Amino acid sequence: MNKKIMTPASRRRPVRDIMLACLLVLLLAQGLIGSLSLSALNSLIADNTAARVELMARQTSAQIQRGLDVGKPLGQFFGLDRLLGELETTVPDLLGASVVLADGRVLASRGQPPTAKPLLSTLHASDGQDQQEGIRPSSGTAQRRDGNRLQFAVPLEQRGSTVSGALILQVQPQAMQQRAVLKGNLEMLLVTTLGAAAILLLIFRFALPLQALATAGKARMVAPLLVLLLAQGVYAMHTIHTFREVWVGVTRDNSQMLGEGLQRDLNRVLGYGIAPEQLRGVERPMARLASSFPVVKELHILDAHGGLLVRANAHGLLANPAGAPPPRQEELIFPLHAKAEGPVLARLVLVLDESIIAAGVRARVMDAGTVTVVALVAAIELLLLLTLLMDRAFSVRKQTSTGEPLGLDDQSDMGKIVRPVMFGFLFALALPLSFLPIFARTLLHGGAAAAGAEFLMAVPIAAEMGCGLLTALLAGRLTDRRGWQTPVLAGLLVSMLGNLACAGADSLMSFSLARGLVGLGYGLTWMGLQGFIVTRSPAAYRGRNMATVIAGLFAGHLSGAAVGAMLMQQSGFETVFVVAAGLLCLPAIGVLTLMWPYRQTGAGSRKASAPAVGAQTSWAELRGLLFSRGFGMLLLGCVVPFSIAQVGLLTYALPIYLEAHGATAASVGRILMLYGLFVIYVGPYMGRLADQSTSKKQWIVAGGLIGSAGMLSLYFASGILAAAVAVVMLALASCFAGGAQTAYMLGLDNVQRYGAAGATSVMRAADKFGQMLGPLLVGGLFASMGISGGLVLTGAIYLLATVAFLLLAPGFSRRSQTDALPGQ
Structure with missing residues (x-):
């Protein structure tokens, strides 16, 4: 043999x-x-084509505008057909052009001009506003995309700056130039x-x-x-x-x-x-x-x-x-x-x-x-999955008398099992994140001009966050009673149904309900995966394992959002939602293959969560947990303040702050990427260092001091570089405190009595609460104190909360324990 x-x-x-x-x-x-x-x-070629065609169109419109400037009505302008003919000879990409009045009546046309009404609506909606989507800021030209075609409307104004009509064009980028560039890239x-x-x-x-x-x-x-x-x-x-x-x-x-x-x-x-x-x-x-x-x-x-x-x-x-x-x-x-x-x-x-x-x-x-x-980033995640499969291919597998796997994986690095699943889950969920408010606006009657449009566009996101908060509270108890696999698989199914519902949404109400369904699934799966770390990882290694899982989360978020934006440009909104629903099958396969040997049966889960099942959880116990000195101060002094600073800065304040300093949207995105890259690659390393420390409290305090210092630094310096430094320091704060929070929390006696998974869900619910509160608090401070003052006061609140945690929260060293897993 x-x-x-x-x-x-x-x-x-x-x-x-x-x-x-x-x-x-x-x-x-x-x-x-x-x-x-x-x-x-493709986008670069389209943008270059748009710039070139707009220049030629404005030269033609300038000849018409000179006649309007001397009082000649547009409806009586002679020679429009000749001007369009000259434009047709100078723009090889041109499919059609027309000159129309403000009410849409066509005065002259050539080729296949686009329908004027949507472009005229954009021009009228931008009248009197500093910025309007679809308006090129350098010239006031309206632009929209119809598949591979680009459409423009150059405004023609009578005296008094009222739009009396427009020069309408439709172009398609030259196929020869596009094919040559793309062919060379594909060959390489x-x-x-x-x-x-x-x-x-x-x-x-x-x-x-x-x-x-x-x-x-x-x-x-x-x-x-x-x-x-x-x-x-x-x-x-x-x-x-x-x-x-x-x-x-x-x-x-x-x-x-x-x-x-x-x-x-x-x-x-x-x-x-x-x-x-x-x-x-x-x-x-x-x-x-x-x-x-x-x-x-x-x-x-x-x-x-x-x-x-x-x-x-x-x-x-x-x-x-x-x-x-x-x-x-x-x-x-x-x-x-x-x-x-x-x-x-x-x-x-x-x-x-x-x-x-x-x-x-x-x-x-x-x-x-x-x-x-x-x-x-995505490639490295795939290589980490490959390494996990290699390790398992050469492992010696055994089982205990209770069916627990032995020798299958390194027990100190259980986070690497969850990381591919978390990456696939967030990759799918992040596909539509780059255009959710834009899609919501398309469902409004009147679009951006609708009353309260800015608030209504945020309703689907708020519904998703609120439902995620709700299931975060429930998933922990479900994990304690039924095992981690129940909320994980249920959440994947609910998220899949939610994305399919988003694809079929035809009103803001239905879209908000669909995003709420996605939020329910997100909360269930996220808390179930954390429950896996809590119940299957030795206590001495929970910090590094949690940091590894969070790194997979941010890696999926970064790459998924980029791919989703690309897919939306090529195929439209609905396709992205359908693809996201289909891709949620991949993390489900990961659960059923990578994580399934560690599934908890009814008896196993009761044994693993014996402290929680021994006493019936009630609201009184929840209140006791929340008002305990250790757990309560962890939430008030660390979790909630950090979430307020994180979401308030990254998702609300940073785009506004950088726009005020002349940064482009691409620059904002790259600075946001800095946060993710630090959490992905520095976070797990810091989690290992925190695990080796006898005191987790010092890591939490260090994270709070670093993060608040980053916010306060905006008082002494301003500009794009200062904002990047603040974001990096906030990312380092997450790296210092992220893994240590979970380890500190699980070492509290009240948490042991309440149940590890249940207490973890309460902590994550507080995290969600801070994320919901962040934009509201920072937005209110901006309105009353200005951008810099609001950010500095947010940093001061974060600093005071950290000092309160330092002074009031109990500090204890890691207990000596065998850290045995169930069945060992």
Whole structure:
């Protein structure tokens, strides 16, 4: 029998299985980064097309506007069909265009123009407002997307700034350019994936024999991780280069197109016999061009010998410096002729703003880098799952007399079993998070212009949070009585039904009820997974295990939100909800495979929660738990203040604060990513250190001091960097206190009497309460004290609560215990 086991065929089977698993992880990771990158490239191409078409449309609308400015009614404007014909020849992406009155009546049209009513509604809704969704802030042009098509409405105004009509366009990005860019990106993705697969095959065939795989432990993940990092790094560098080249190329093309338009006008003037030195008033069209496209810093007209004749920018005529201007690296030169084949009489020079180009390149690099980070986070989670499967493949499995598994997993690292399930669960739930308020607005009668729209858009999210709070209170007792698997599986089913209900929602009420259903499922599953850690993890390792699970939560949240935004752009809102419901099957499979050996039977769960079942829980016991010095101060001095600061800063204050300092939405998202990355990768390490400490209280206090210091720092410094520092310090506060909170709480005598899972659910309910209170409190402080004052006072409240916990909460060292699990 031993001889049969040692045959070469059987010895190669584990290597084959591990190799196939590694290839699957590689394909999934490369597929994710490829999908995100291609979606981002599609968006970049669409944005560039929008900018170019808008420039041409505004040139046409400017000719119409000049007639309106002298009192000519739009309805009596002659030559509209000719202007649309010229626009059709200059915009190769154009599908159709029209000029319409404010009531939607069409005066002239070409091709297949879009329906004017939605675009006109956007223009009218933005009248008198500083910002309105669908309005390009640089020009006031309305824009909307219809599948792969882009639609624009350039307002035409009579005297008095009233919109009398609009120039309507519909375009589709050039398929040839789009296909060329995407084809090159796909080819690089294929090459890097095949190269990484070949390297993995060589490593597992020659560098890591079976015995090395069986004894390597965590080192087994090093080779796949390095290969994956290499593949994604090479592909990411190519993507960053593509982003840069596409953006710079389109920017120069747009400048070239504008310059050619002004060149034609100047050639026409020179054709009348006017010498370049006699041009008068030419600075006005030059200034209009510079103001319409900020990348154009200055425009110069030079004579045939290079002497400077006219110099202007967006503000008008500039003084001519002595001598000829020095040549610049970023400039476009257009020769001016009186006749098509005649000599060059002068030159038009467009000087591009190198600082704006450099800033745009940095933004594109940051966009590509963000995509890479999100994909890498998901890839590492897949590798952690692969490591877990490797460990189990080489484990020696036994069972106790009561059916408890022995030797299946490292008992000090039970969090790694829950982490893939938590990642899959949050990945699915986070898919629609990027557009929930936007989808809610589409269900309102009147859209953003509806009365109380800002409040009504928040109702579905509030319903989800409230239902999550409700089930957080119930799931702990359910875990104590029926085992952790009951709330976990029930929550997954309820969340699936809730997402399907969201896909079919046709009113704000039905959508709010559907999100409430999702919240019920979230609370059940989240508390059930925490119940697994509480009941199956040795007490000495609960802090690190809880930090590991929370890291999986944030990893799923980061990558799921990014994928959901991409999917929504391509397929619409309803598709995202349906996909989210389908993906919830994956964590269910994880529960039934990875976690199922540790399921609690009726007798097992009663035995595991004997302290809770020994006395019938009542409201009196709950009150006793809440008003006990240790548990009560933990909630009031740590859990609730941190949740107020966390949600108040991250979800409410940060976007408003950064917008006031000129940050873009992408910058806000990247700063929020800092929080998640610290919790994902620093949190588990800090949890291990907290577990090794004899006192958990000092870790909780340290977290409170760090987090409150981050909030208070905004009083002494301001700006984007200061906000990033505050977010990082709040993330460190979560890393310090997150795992220690659970370990501290489970060491309290009142908690032991009440029931570990039940007390954990009460603590998480308090966490939810703080999350609900955070935006309300911070919003009220903003209204009365301003942004900086509100944030500083929030930090002061957090600091006072931490000091109160330090002074009033009991401090005790970890009890010496065997930390035996049920059945051992």
